[in-house]
Amino acid sequence: MKIHFVVTISRQGKVRLTKWYSPYSHKERSKVIQELSRVILTRGPNLCNIVEWRGFKVVYRRYAGLYFCMCVNQEDNELEILEIIQYFVETLNRYFGSVCELDLIFHFHQTYYILDEILIAGELQESSKTTVHRLIDAQDSLVEAAKEKENTVSYIIAQ
Amino acid sequence: MNPFSSETRLRDMIRAIRACKTAAEERAVVRKECASIRAAVSDNDNDYRHRNLAKLMFIHMLGYPTHFGQMECLKLIAAPGFPEKRIGYLGLMLLLDERQEVLMLVTNSLKQDLNHTNQYIVGLALCALGNISSAEMARDLAPEVERLLQFRDPNVRKKAALCSIRIIKKVPDLAENFVNPVASLLKEKHHGVLLTAIQLCADLCTVSEEALEYFRKKCTEGLVKVLKDAVNSPYAPEYDISGISDPFLQIRLLRILRILGHGDADASDLMNDILAQVATKTESNKNAGNAILYECVETIMSIEDSGGLRVLAINILGRFLSNRDNNIRYVALNMLMKAISVDGQAVQRHRATILECVKDSDASIRKRALELVYLLVNETNVKPLTKELIDYLEVSDQDFKGDLTAKICSIVEKLSPEKIWYIDQMLKVLCEAGNYVKDEVWHGLIVVITNASNLHGYTVRSLYRAIQTSGDQEAVVRVAVWCIGEYGDLLVNNIGVLELEEPITVTENDAVDVIEVAIKRHTSDLTTRAMCLTALLKLSSRFPSCSQRIKDIVNQSKGSLLLELQQRSIEFDSIIEKHQNLRSALVERMPVLDEATYSGRRAGSLPAAVSTSQGNPLQIPNGVHKTAAPLLDLLDLSADDPAPQSSSGPNFLQDLLGGDILSSVSQSGTTQPQKSGADVLLDLLSTGSSLAQNGSSTADILSISQDNKNKTSVNALDSLSSSMANSAQSLPASSIMDLLDGFGPSPTVPNDNGPAYPPLVAFESSSLSLVFNFSKQPGSPHITQIEANFTNKSSDIYTDFIFQAAVPKKSLVMRIRISYKLNNKDMLEEGQISNFPRDL
Numbered sequence: 001m002k003i004h005f006v007v008t009i010s011r012q013g014k015v016r017l018t019k020w021y022s023p024y025s026h027k028e029r030s031k032v033i034q035e036l037s038r039v040i041l042t043r044g045p046n047l048c049n050i051v052e053w054r055g056f057k058v059v060y061r062r063y064a065g066l067y068f069c070m071c072v073n074q075e076d077n078e079l080e081i082l083e084i085i086q087y088f089v090e091t092l093n094r095y096f097g098s099v100c101e102l103d104l105i106f107h108f109h110q111t112y113y114i115l116d117e118i119l120i121a122g123e124l125q126e127s128s129k130t131t132v133h134r135l136i137d138a139q140d141s142l143v144e145a146a147k148e149k150e151n152t153v154s155y156i157i158a159q
Numbered sequence: 160m161n162p163f164s165s166e167t168r169l170r171d172m173i174r175a176i177r178a179c180k181t182a183a184e185e186r187a188v189v190r191k192e193c194a195s196i197r198a199a200v201s202d203n204d205n206d207y208r209h210r211n212l213a214k215l216m217f218i219h220m221l222g223y224p225t226h227f228g229q230m231e232c233l234k235l236i237a238a239p240g241f242p243e244k245r246i247g248y249l250g251l252m253l254l255l256d257e258r259q260e261v262l263m264l265v266t267n268s269l270k271q272d273l274n275h276t277n278q279y280i281v282g283l284a285l286c287a288l289g290n291i292s293s294a295e296m297a298r299d300l301a302p303e304v305e306r307l308l309q310f311r312d313p314n315v316r317k318k319a320a321l322c323s324i325r326i327i328k329k330v331p332d333l334a335e336n337f338v339n340p341v342a343s344l345l346k347e348k349h350h351g352v353l354l355t356a357i358q359l360c361a362d363l364c365t366v367s368e369e370a371l372e373y374f375r376k377k378c379t380e381g382l383v384k385v386l387k388d389a390v391n392s393p394y395a396p397e398y399d400i401s402g403i404s405d406p407f408l409q410i411r412l413l414r415i416l417r418i419l420g421h422g423d424a425d426a427s428d429l430m431n432d433i434l435a436q437v438a439t440k441t442e443s444n445k446n447a448g449n450a451i452l453y454e455c456v457e458t459i460m461s462i463e464d465s466g467g468l469r470v471l472a473i474n475i476l477g478r479f480l481s482n483r484d485n486n487i488r489y490v491a492l493n494m495l496m497k498a499i500s501v502d503g504q505a506v507q508r509h510r511a512t513i514l515e516c517v518k519d520s521d522a523s524i525r526k527r528a529l530e531l532v533y534l535l536v537n538e539t540n541v542k543p544l545t546k547e548l549i550d551y552l553e554v555s556d557q558d559f560k561g562d563l564t565a566k567i568c569s570i571v572e573k574l575s576p577e578k579i580w581y582i583d584q585m586l587k588v589l590c591e592a593g594n595y596v597k598d599e600v601w602h603g604l605i606v607v608i609t610n611a612s613n614l615h616g617y618t619v620r621s622l623y624r625a626i627q628t629s630g631d632q633e634a635v636v637r638v639a640v641w642c643i644g645e646y647g648d649l650l651v652n653n654i655g656v657l658e659l660e661e662p663i664t665v666t667e668n669d670a671v672d673v674i675e676v677a678i679k680r681h682t683s684d685l686t687t688r689a690m691c692l693t694a695l696l697k698l699s700s701r702f703p704s705c706s707q708r709i710k711d712i713v714n715q716s717k718g719s720l721l722l723e724l725q726q727r728s729i730e731f732d733s734i735i736e737k738h739q740n741l742r743s744a745l746v747e748r749m750p751v752l753d754e755a756t757y758s759g760r761r762a763g764s765l766p767a768a769v770s771t772s773q774g775n776p777l778q779i780p781n782g783v784h785k786t787a788a789p790l791l792d793l794l795d796l797s798a799d800d801p802a803p804q805s806s807s808g809p810n811f812l813q814d815l816l817g818g819d820i821l822s823s824v825s826q827s828g829t830t831q832p833q834k835s836g837a838d839v840l841l842d843l844l845s846t847g848s849s850l851a852q853n854g855s856s857t858a859d860i861l862s863i864s865q866d867n868k869n870k871t872s873v874n875a876l877d878s879l880s881s882s883m884a885n886s887a888q889s890l891p892a893s894s895i896m897d898l899l900d901g902f903g904p905s906p907t908v909p910n911d912n913g914p915a916y917p918p919l920v921a922f923e924s925s926s927l928s929l930v931f932n933f934s935k936q937p938g939s940p941h942i943t944q945i946e947a948n949f950t951n952k953s954s955d956i957y958t959d960f961i962f963q964a965a966v967p968k969k970s971l972v973m974r975i976r977i978s979y980k981l982n983n984k985d986m987l988e989e990g991q992i993s994n995f996p997r998d999l
Binding site: 023026030116121125 | 169170177213220225246251256258269282285312314317324325351400405406408410411414438446447449453458485486489513521523524526557
C-alpha cells in the first residue's frame with residue numbers, strides 16, 4: 001500500500017492540511033489540489049467514497065465541513081484507507097477534544113505531528129490509538145518542560 | 160503591540176489573516192508578516208525563530224512562496240533542544256521536497272540526530288528521512304537506519320522500518336542489507352513493529368527475488384501463526400476497531416501471505432486453513448470487517464488454487480454486490496473483474512446484479528459495472544444483455560453515453576449471432592446515440608450490410624424509417640443516405656420483403672426527398688453532404704424519371720464554397736448530362752465489401768495495398784481535409800465517381816498528368832504513411848495503395864464496376880497506376896488492368912528496373928496504334944507494369960477517347976475496346992491481344 005498524499009479541504013475549497021509522500025513539485029501540487037477539489041466537492045452525498053482520478057484512486061470521507069482525502073494506487077484496498085482516515089480523525093478528536101475546523105487551523109502543527117505518528121512514507125505506522133497518544137503526549141511534555149526551563153530564573157541568569 | 164512584529168504570537172497572526180475580508184487584504188497582511196519574518200531571519204534572531212517558522216508554515220499553507228524560510232529550518236534542526244528540532248523537522252517536511260538541493264545540507268544534522276540518545280529526537284529524524292529523503296541522503300544514512308532496526312525502543316524500530324522502505328525505493332541495491340533484520344523483526348510481538356516490518360518485507364519481496372524466496376521459506380509459517388493469533392485474539396481495547404481486533408494488522412498479514420503464496424503451491428497450502436477461517440468468521444456488518452474480507456478475497460484469488468477457497472471468495476463477492484453500501488459494491492465490481500479470469504462461470508451467476516449496477520446513480524459504480532458486463536458477455540447471453548444495455552442507453556447521462564455506446568457497438572460487433580440482429584441493434588444504437596458513435600462503427604455497419612444481400616431490402620426500408628424519426632443523428636443520416644443511394648430500387652419496388660416487415664410504400668420522389676432534406680439541413684457536415692451527392696448520382700441512374708429533379712438538386716451545390724462539394728456536383732452534373740451511356744455502368748451495384756479485409760485493415764494489420772472484390776479505385780485527392788477513417792474512401796467511391804473533366808482529345812491525358820496530378824500526388828503520398836520510403840508518385844501508381852487514403856477528399860476517378868460477364872471496364876482517363884496484378888494477394892474475379900498513359904513525364908514507371916521485355920504492338924488499325932511496354936520492379940516479380948502508348952495515326956482530332964480492357968481469369972489474353980469521336984462521329988474499335996510475352 002502506498003498513500004501518495006493526504007489532503008484535507010473544507011467545503012469552500014480551502015486547504016487545511018496537505019502531506020505529500022510522492023514527489024510533486026509546487027506547481028503540480030496546486031494543480032492537483034485544484035483538480036481534486038473540483039472533483040470531490042461536487043460529488044453527491046450518497047455516492048461511493050472512491051473516485052478514479054488520473055489513474056489513481058482517491059478515497060475520501062466527509063466529516064462535518066471537512067473532506068479528508070487520501071490518494072492511493074489502483075490495487076490498494078480502499079476500504080482499509082477509509083479505516084485509516086477514520087483512525088486519523090478519531091485520534092484528532094481525542095487529542096483536541098471534539099475537534100473542529102478551527103482546531104486544525106490554529107493548531108495545524110499539532111495536526112501534522114499527529115499525522116506523522118500515524119503515517120510515514122505513505123504507510124501505516126501504528127495501529128494502536130493509545131500508543132499514538134502516549135507518544136504525542138510524551139513529546140508535548142518535552143516541549144512543555146523545555147519552555148518551563150526557559151522561564152526559570154536560573155536559566156535567564158545563565159543566558 | 161505591533162501585530163506584525165516577530166513577537167506576534169502565531170495565533171494572533173492567524174486571527175489577523177482570517178479577519179481579512181478580501182483576497183487583496185489578505186495579501187497585504189501576509190506581505191507585512193513576511194517582511195518582518197525576513198528581517199528577523201537576516202538578523203539571525205534566535206528567540207523567535209521557532210514562532211517565525213510556524214508562521215511561515217501557515218503562510219505556506221495558504222499558498223504563498225516561502226523560500227526565504229528554508230534555511231531557518233536547517234538552523235532549527237541544528238539547535239540542541241527538542242522543541243526546536245520538532246518544529247524544524249516539520250518545517251523541513253512542509254517547505255521542502257526531495258528535489259531541492261538545500262535538503263542535502265541537512266544530512267549531517269540528520270546523522271547526528273539518528274545517533275541521539277533521546278529516542279524522540281531519533282524518531283523525528285527517522286520520520287523526516289522517511290518522508291522526504293533523496294537518493295543520496297538515503298544512501299548516506301542507510302547504515303544508521305539499519306542499525307536502528309534493532310534499537311531498544313519499539314517506537315524507533317517501527318519508524319526505522321518505514322524509513323527503510325523509502326531507502327529501498329530510492330536505492331534498490333541496498334535491499335539485501337535489510338533482509339536479515341526484517342526476518343527477526345517479524346518475530347516481534349509489538350503490533351506497530353510487526354505492521355511496519357511486514358510492510359518492509361512486502362517491499363523487499365517486490366524488489367528482490369532472493370528476498371522473496373528467503374522469506375517464503377523462512378517466514379511463511381510464522382506469519383500464518385501470527386495471523387491465527389490475531390484473528391483469535393481476545394478483546395483488547397487498545398487495538399479494537401468496530402469489534403475487530405487490529406484489522407490493520409490482519410490486513411497486512413493477508414497481504415504479505417498473498418505475496419508469499421503467489422505462484423508457490425507449498426506456501427499456499429500452509430495458508431489454506433487460516434484463509435478459510437478469515438473468510439467465514441469475519442463479521443461483515445462494519446467497514447473494518449469488510450476491509451479484511453476484501454483483502455482475504457484478493458489473497459485467495461492470487462495464490463494457488465485449492466477449489467473450495469475460490470468458491471468461498473466468489474460467494475463473498477456476491478454478497479458484497481448486494482450490499483447497500485456503495486463502497487462495498489464498488490469494491491466488489493473491481494474484484495469481480497479479476498475473478499473472471501479465475502472462474503468465469505461463477506461470475507456469470509451474478510450477471511443480473513451487475514447489470515443493475517450499470518444503472519446505478521453513482522458514476523464510479525456505473526463505469527466499473529459496464530466494464531465488467533463487457534467482460535461477461537458471450538454468445539449465449541449477448542442478446543438479452545445487449546437489449547438491457549440499449550434500453551439503458553435511452554435514459555443514461557450524457558457523459559456516460561459515449562462509453563456506453565462504444566461498449567455496445569463493440570459487443571454487437573464481436574458477438575452478433577446473425578446479420579439481421581446486428582443490423583437491428585446497430586440501427587437502434589445509432590438512432591439513440593448516433594452522435595457518440597465513432598466512424599469505424601458505422602463503416603463496419605455498411606460493410607456488414609453489403610455482405611447481407613438478402614437483407615438489403617429490409618435494411619434500406621428500416622433506414623428509411625429511421626431517418627424519418629432520428630434524422631438528427633448524423634450517423635443515421637449517413638448510413639441511410641448511402642443505403643438509399645445504393646439500394647433505392649429495392650426500397651421503391653418493395654423488393655426482398657421479409658415476413659416480419661410492415662408494409663411501406665415509398666415512391667421515387669420520397670426517396671429523393673430524404674436525400675434532399677439531408678443535403679440541405681444546416682447541421683449536415685461535409686461528409687454527409689458529399690455522401691448525399693454520391694447517392695443522388697446513383698439514384699439518377701436507378702430512377703430515370705427523377706433524373707431532372709436530381710440534376711437540379713445537384714446543381715445547387717455547384718457554387719458551394721467547399722471544394723469537395725463543388726467538385727462532386729460539377730462532375731456528377733456532367734455525367735448526368737453528357738455521359739448517360741456511362742452512367743449506369745458507373746453506378747452499378749457496389750460489389751460486396753470484404754469483411755475480413757475490412758476488419759483486418761481496421762486492426763491495422765494489412766498493408767496499404769489491398770485488393771478486394773472490387774477494383775482498385777484510384778483517388779486523386781483534391782486537397783480537401785481528410786477524415787481519418789480508413790474505409791470511408793471505399794464508401795465514397797461506391798458511387799464510382801469518374802472524374803473526366805470534360806476535356807477532350809488526347810490533351811486531357813496531359814491535363815491529368817501535367818496539372819493536377821503532380822500536386823495532388825503529393826497529397827496522396829502523405830495519406831499513405833505505411834508506404835515506406837517509396838517514391839510518392841510510385842505509390843500512386845501501384846495498385847490498391849490508394850485504398851488507404853481517406854474518403855472525403857476523393858474526387859474519385861477510377862470507376863470499376865463488376866458485371867457478371869466477367870468484364871471489367873476501366874476508364875483509361877483515370878488509370879495512372881500500371882500494375883497487371885493488384886497485389887500479392889489472390890486476384891478477385893476479374894483482374895484489373897490499369898494502364899498508364901505515357902504522356903506524363905515522371906509519373907511513368909521506371910522502366911529500367913527488372914528484366915526487360917520487348918515492346919508489344921498490341922493493336923493496330925488504320926487510324927490508331929497501341930504499343931505496350933513492359934517492365935517489372937526488381938522486388939516484385941509477380942507485378943508487371945505496362946505502359947501503353949496510343950498513337951493517333953490520322954491527322955484528325957479524336958475526342959472523348961475511352962479505352963477499355965478486360966482480362967478473363969484463366970488465360971493471359973486481353974480484350975480491348977476503344978471508342979472515340981472523330982469529327983463528332985462515334986467510332987469504335989475492338990480487338991484482342993493474346994501475344995503477351997510468355998514469361999511475363
